[in-house]
Amino acid sequence: MEYRSQKIAHWYFKIALLLFVLQVIVGLWLAVNYSFTVPQWIVDKFSFATARAIHTNLLVLWMLLGFMGGTYYIVPEETGSEIFSPKLAWIQLVALVATGVVALIGFVFGWTQGRPLLEIPRPLDLVIVIGALIFLFNVGMTMIKAKKWTAIQGTLLGGMLFLALLYLFGIPFYKNAVIDWYYWWWVIHLWVEGAWELVTAAILAFVLIKLTGVERQVVEKWLYVELGLFLFTGIVGTGHHYYWIGAPSYWLWFGGIFSALEPLPILLMMIDTMMHVKQRKLKIKNPLTWTIAIGCAVLHMIGAGVLGFMHTLPQINYYTHGSQVTVSHGHLAFFGAYALLNLLIFYFAVPQLKGIKVYDDRRGKIGFWTMSTAMTLMAITFGIAGVIQAYVERVLGMGYMTAQSYMQLWFAVTLVLGVIFFIGLLFTVADLFTMRPAKAQK
Numbered sequence: 359m360e361y362r363s364q365k366i367a368h369w370y371f372k373i374a375l376l377l378f379v380l381q382v383i384v385g386l387w388l389a390v391n392y393s394f395t396v397p398q399w400i401v402d403k404f405s406f407a408t409a410r411a412i413h414t415n416l417l418v419l420w421m422l423l424g425f426m427g428g429t430y431y432i433v434p435e436e437t438g439s440e441i442f443s444p445k446l447a448w449i450q451l452v453a454l455v456a457t458g459v460v461a462l463i464g465f466v467f468g469w470t471q472g473r474p475l476l477e478i479p480r481p482l483d484l485v486i487v488i489g490a491l492i493f494l495f496n497v498g499m500t501m502i503k504a505k506k507w508t509a510i511q512g513t514l515l516g517g518m519l520f521l522a523l524l525y526l527f528g529i530p531f532y533k534n535a536v537i538d539w540y541y542w543w544w545v546i547h548l549w550v551e552g553a554w555e556l557v558t559a560a561i562l563a564f565v566l567i568k569l570t571g572v573e574r575q576v577v578e579k580w581l582y583v584e585l586g587l588f589l590f591t592g593i594v595g596t597g598h599h600y601y602w603i604g605a606p607s608y609w610l611w612f613g614g615i616f617s618a619l620e621p622l623p624i625l626l627m628m629i630d631t632m633m634h635v636k637q638r639k640l641k642i643k644n645p646l647t648w649t650i651a652i653g654c655a656v657l658h659m660i661g662a663g664v665l666g667f668m669h670t671l672p673q674i675n676y677y678t679h680g681s682q683v684t685v686s687h688g689h690l691a692f693f694g695a696y697a698l699l700n701l702l703i704f705y706f707a708v709p710q711l712k713g714i715k716v717y718d719d720r721r722g723k724i725g726f727w728t729m730s731t732a733m734t735l736m737a738i739t740f741g742i743a744g745v746i747q748a749y750v751e752r753v754l755g756m757g758y759m760t761a762q763s764y765m766q767l768w769f770a771v772t773l774v775l776g777v778i779f780f781i782g783l784l785f786t787v788a789d790l791f792t793m794r795p796a797k798a799q800k
């Protein structure tokens with residue numbers, strides 16, 4: 359750790375990890391709901407819809423906290439200065455976590471806007487906006503005061519600004535459902551396929567430079583290429599969500615073609631990452647961080663690129679829309695791209711924050727491989743359930759519950775895999791909380 363104020367990042371990471379654990383526990387409960395018939399009195403008190411909202415909102419909350427913590431770690435090193443106001447960073451953390459906790463408890467009592475992933479009621483949205491403004495002000499002021507600009511900083515700040523701006527579109531409620539869904543997708547799609555990709559590119563570039571010792575220009579050059587492509591295909595690619603919501607039919611073409619091009623930048627990033635492996639001059643001391651970087655690039659490509667591409671053309675999406683095929687893609691894409699990105703910056707930063715040069719990575723390795731394998735297999739089992747669902751419901755025209763009875767076995771397998779994933783997660787979280795120096799170093 360070079361700057362004292364980077365310490366605040368550690369708290370963001372710790373809270374993010376605890377919320378990740380909670381998210382997965384609720385995910386297991388969701389899988390129980392699909393695998394068994396849950397007694398009605400439980401459903402009356404704690405419905406599937408409530409649990410689902412908690413699962414997905416926790417996901418968004420912990421990942422955003424991770425990104426923000428990552429930014430607070432990276433910005434001092436990039437600008438060569440302390441954070442403008444560590445106090446503001448604290449206030450922001452407390453405000454966001456408190457809002458999150460109130461929102462989650464509120465869901466249990468039916469206090470919700472009802473729109474998936476953006477269920478948080480309006481008064482709480484406003485607190486989130488204030489939290490985001492504090493964050494942007496704090497990071498922006500740090501950069502302005504330091505008067506030093508790098509492409510990594512710019513991409514990071516740009517991504518975070520874009521992310522916060524898009525959130526505003528999800529706050530109002532439009533009576534016309536078509537318009538409401540248009541803007542809902544601006545948040546959901548343009549987050550994960552736009553703003554979050556920028557944040558990813560910046561964090562990945564930062565870690566790559568530090569980890570491999572490769573020259574800044576080599577990585578930053580790709581940052582510009584990726585930026586352009588992500589924005590280009592990502593923005594028009596939003597059309598792959600406008601097929602069946604009552605939007606004009608030209609979106610079938612625009613959405614299909616542009617979003618099919620989306621995997622291209624991810625592929626470039628992947629090839630680029632491999633090139634860096636060859637080009638690196640320094641020996642990588644802790645291979646685990648490097649493994650996570652490669653795992654992130656590969657599973658990002660498979661989850662978002664391959665599984666996303668599989669249902670992005672309208673001719674296929676007609677059958678798979680809103681089915682478990684979507685859930686399969688959602689899980690592997692979020693895990694590969696963003697859960698692993700968060701773990702990457704956590705694993706890079708935590709040893710530095712603790713002053714450990716070479717850490718004992720045995721538990722971390724078990725955690726990474728268990729989670730990655732279990733989630734890849736879960737994507738397959740969700741996918742099988744989804745294909746059964748698409749066939750029984752949409753080709754054979756049978757009812758929703760008939761399809762569920764054919765899918766149930768695959769949900770049970772998913773549940774078992776989910777438990778294995780959870781064990782891997784516990785290894786990872788325990789490791790990050792109690793990281794130790796490698797034996798030779800003691």
Ligand code: HEM
Nearest residue numbers: 550598617620662666667669670679680684688691692695
């Ligand atoms: C890391 C990037 C990505 C993440 C995290 C992600 C995540 C998700 C999630 C969670 C959904 C479900 C939304 C809902 O209906 O509740 C979704 C839907 C979808 N995604 Fe992605 N996605 C990513 C990238 C991509 C890419 C690159 C493509 C295309 C090549 C794609 C194609 C689609 C399509 C077509 C749908 C709609 C499925 C339907 O009609 O039900 N996604 N994505």
Ligand code: HEM
Nearest residue numbers: 382385386388389414684685688689692693697776779780
């Ligand atoms: C390991 C244990 C987990 C299990 C058993 C699990 C299970 C589930 C289930 C059953 C759903 C509801 C699907 C539906 O509405 O039909 C769901 C939704 C979702 N989960 Fe998980 N989950 C787990 C972990 C995760 C992780 C680690 C992530 C992300 C990194 C994640 C991301 C999501 C997303 C994005 C959705 C919404 C999908 C959509 O809208 O299509 N889950 N999960």
Ligand SMILES: [Fe+2]
Nearest residue numbers: 547551596598
């Ligand atoms: Fe999308």
